[in-house]
Amino acid sequence: MTTPEALELVSGERMRRDLFLLSSAPLPFRTVRYTRPGSSVCSLREVDGMVASCLVEAGFRVSETRQRVQAFRCDRGKPLHHWYARPEPTDPWYDAFNVEGAREGRDLPGEIIQLVSHKDSMSWIDSPGALDNGVGTVANMELARVLAKVPLRRTVRILFCNEEHTPWTSRAAAESAARRGDHILAVLNQDSLTGKSDRDAAQGRRTHAVAYSTEEGRALAHLLKRLHDAADIGLDLTLVHKERVNDDDGMFIQAGFRTTVMNVGSFPYADSQYHLEGDRPERVDIDNLVRSARLVLAAVLALDAEGEAALRPQG
């Protein structure tokens, strides 16, 4: 299969369906604190089941790692969008899980392309978290399905972690990878794809920012730009330097995996409903999401075909 053929397989319909399942019905939230009537597990654990069955169907080997987390407290006196507040040690602790899918490459299984997205919604308010980060979750699920149809030379891993509870579970995953000495070629974190300002939304702009915090991440961002232009993906694409090494990509950088970027709808993040109850799935620009997912897929395919050589500047 050629890259353009693979990119065509990305389905907006499937992503829309998954997005509403995860941020409307049956799951209005994805937290340790909310359990649906009649369910025996919390809504975040229900997400784990949906993600795992998607991965298994796509031929990925699934592993789960348990971690103790707390919900953030809510402080509405803090600035809008930033109401999360540190819990007290005596606040309840819950089980949360990293769910990871892996498909081993045929030729170079030791070389790993790592995709990441946090799957939880805000633990301090009742927000559907459609953009943050339903979209990254469903994009990575869709990439698993498309990759099922592609023979892989190298290994692709997809981590679904938790970043709206504390501590962030991506840190444990990144540190385990470092302890094992994993050879990770690149880390691509999908968080809040297509999230943009009301003005950009009104103008119909299909935005995508690739944010990098290291020199190696900058090379990866430039690969994405080259692939975007070559495949005519049609995004309003910006490459931006992200000063603060944070978010799930930052956890990988801190663990030593420096060829890392965050794919995000805008940077600085400009969604008016960021971390608010209004972050609903109806607001998500699915056409934008299809193009953003295609861009990430193009990067996976290039890294799978060429390995580190894909990251060298061309010409």
Ligand SMILES: [Zn+2]
């Ligand atoms: Zn968030």
